[in-house]
Amino acid sequence: MTPLARILTARIAADGPMSLADYMAECLLHPRHGYYATRDPLGVAGDFTTAPEISQMFGELLGLCLAQAWIDQARPARFVLAEIGPGRGTLMADILRAIRAVPAMADAADVHLIEASPALRARQRQTLGDGVTWHDHIATLPDAPLFLVANEFFDALPIRQFTRHGAGWRERQIGLEDGTLRFGLGPETAFPLLAARIMGTAPGEIVETCPAAGPIAAEIATRIARRGGAALIVDYGGWRSLGDTFQAVKAHTPVDPLAEPGEADLTAHVDFEALATAMTGAGAAVTGMTTQGRFLERLGITARAQALARGMEGAALAAHVAAHRRLTHPAEMGEVFKVIACHPIGCPAPAGLDPAGPDPAP
Structure with a gap:
């Protein structure tokens, strides 16, 4: 388990599931353990090339x-x-x-x-x-x-991710299962900002914001x-x-x-x-x-x-x-x-x- 994984696991255990946006922000920009805070990620010796x-x-x-x-x-x-x-x-x-x-x-x-x-x-x-x-x-x-x-x-x-569910949406979240980080879905909610996407999506489809x-x-x-x-x-x-x-x-x-x-x-x-x-x-x-x-x-x-x-x-x-x-x-x-x-x-x-x-x- 990485140092940041221990921090996130403790946070979720105390406060409940976090949004994908919060997870990404911590993983990329945490001041001590974030991906971009700790390395040059580019090139053959890194992780990707632009x-x-x-x-x-x-x-x-x-x-x-x-x-x-x-x-x-x-x-x-x-x-x-x-x-x-x-x-x-x-x-x-x-x-x-x-x-x-x-x-x-x-x-x-x-x-x-x-x-x-x-x-x-x-x-x-x-x-x-x-x-x-x-x-x-x-x-x-x-x-x-x-x-x-x-x-x-x-x-x-x-980003945040939302799965179409009936006439509303369920947000994809990061929670815990047996102490391990796992994806899950929050409760169905209307999410007014996504109202216009109802007509163009089918149940089960994912929209990202x-x-x-x-x-x-x-x-x-x-x-x-x-x-x-x-x-x-x-x-x-x-x-x-x-x-x-x-x-x-x-x-x-x-x-x-x-x-x-x-x-x-x-x-x-x-x-x-x-x-x-x-x-x-x-x-x-x-x-x-x-x-x-x-x-x-x-x-x-x-x-x-x-x-x-x-x-x-x-x-x-x-x-x-x-x-x-x-x-x-x-x-x-x-x-x-x-x-x-x-x-x-x-x-x-x-x-x-x-x-x-x-x-x-x-």
């Missing part, structure tokens, strides 16, 4: 996408260039390298990172140096035009609607939550999410409809939802891959070709990962996304 760690092409193209949005909005003389959930800082490093090719843009950028993990902040400082300001919350960013990226951030926010996602998306959108800018949100998920997507990964392998609290990464698919609703409700425009593969192809990833491949051979060339495939192919990250963008109403949509609106939900 797109920026696969190839520099990903960050470069996102950087040029933001650059075009900056140009389209009359090149603000000072702006906040921010990333929320910035991992090792690799994506921001690639973005900065790309925008240095755009006259005056890099000089106009103030770099800010929203990161709760002390371990990852230290790694980001190694990657980016000291010319960065760190924040615990997006609310403390400066009041300025905001150009922001969020790659695989929203999937790690704690993410209480923290809407307020964060709304904060991003409010700033962009008021001061200008753009946000690119890249994550895995779909247009509307349906089904159990809660998962745990350790050493790049799926594991039981209750087996070793604090020792595995916990995530769930992102409900892009909920994000879009929060952002449009805050007064911004939303463009997407587009698959990652289509988005990167529209931005020119194949041409960039061909340019980088010149002079490569052997294992380096094979790894480069594999990275391009992993980012774009439907059987890899190209289909399950989606992209939406937030921008001011009346401004051109960021490049690579369909200005007509979301792609059809899968």
Whole structure:
């Protein structure tokens, strides 16, 4: 039993079952035993690999996408260039390298990172140096035009799960069975926030909600609607939550999410409809939802891959070709990962996304 498992077991024994959201928050962010508080989880030696760690092409193209949005909005003389959930800082490093090719843009950028993990902040400082300001919350960013990226951030926010039961819902909870953590269901309740989902679900089906996602998306959108800018949100998920997507990964392998609290990464698919609703409700425009593969192809990833491949051979060339495939192919990250963008109403949509609106939900 992990140290955090003992803490959670004692808490449940004293207070009763906890929601999945509370369980995820403790497992990921407990100050002493939480997953993100205690390690760098990325890379071959870690538990998972994100797109920026696969190839520099990903960050470069996102950087040029933001650059075009900056140009389209009359090149603000000072702006906040921010990333929320910035991992090792690799994506921001690639973005900065790309925008240095755009006259005056890099000089106009103030770099800010929203990161709760002390371990990852230290790694980001190694990657980016000291010319960065760190924040615990997006609310403390400066009041300025905001150009922001969020790659695989929203999937790690704690979720609640509800199982359709008759005309109501039963919340999935974590309880104890013979002293061991087990899933269970709470009593049937109406849950007014889920009233609109009754018509589109059948008894026994699961709907997930993410209480923290809407307020964060709304904060991003409010700033962009008021001061200008753009946000690119890249994550895995779909247009509307349906089904159990809660998962745990350790050493790049799926594991039981209750087996070793604090020792595995916990995530769930992102409900892009909920994000879009929060952002449009805050007064911004939303463009997407587009698959990652289509988005990167529209931005020119194949041409960039061909340019980088010149002079490569052997294992380096094979790894480069594999990275391009992993980012774009439907059987890899190209289909399950989606992209939406937030921008001011009346401004051109960021490049690579369909200005007509979301792609059809899968």
